Amino acid sequence: MTDLREALATRVVVADGAMGTMLQAQDPSLDDFQQLEGCNEILNITRPDIVRSVHHEYFSVGVDCVETNTFGANLAALGEYDIPERVFELSEAGARIAREVADEFTASTGRQRWVLGSM
Structure with a gap:
């Protein structure tokens, strides 16, 4: 956080x-x-490769921070899809994917990259 x-x-x-x-x-x-349809947070589980590629594209062009794919991972939004019980699962997966890609870029470039939780 200090960095x-x-x-x-x-x-x-x-x-x-x-x-x-x-x-x-x-x-x-x-x-x-x-x-x-439209529940992007499900892709954290079903297609982490797609989510990973989005983070990769942003870091590749030089951004310092990426947001997690978790904007709709809350009780209200997931309740609309009748899956509110999956909040933790989808949030954790989204955060893990973003962190892994950020760590890979930090290691390969020597430049610190950050993950911002999207809520």
Whole structure:
């Protein structure tokens, strides 16, 4: 956290852009969504490769931070899909994927990368 605060105080820190748009651009199938069309957080479980590739694309162009694919991983949003009990599962998977990709880029470039929890 200290490194992030220092970076924010001394330079422009760039975060990623639209997660949902990037996921949809990869044309996931209804099966990928487990028949829950539009529930992007399900892709953390069914298609982590797609989620991983979005984080990879953003880090590849130089962003410092990526957001987790967890914006809709809350009781209200998942309740609309009748899966509110999956909040923890989908949130943990989204955070883990983002952290793994951030750590890979930090290790390969020597430049610290961060993960921002999307809520």
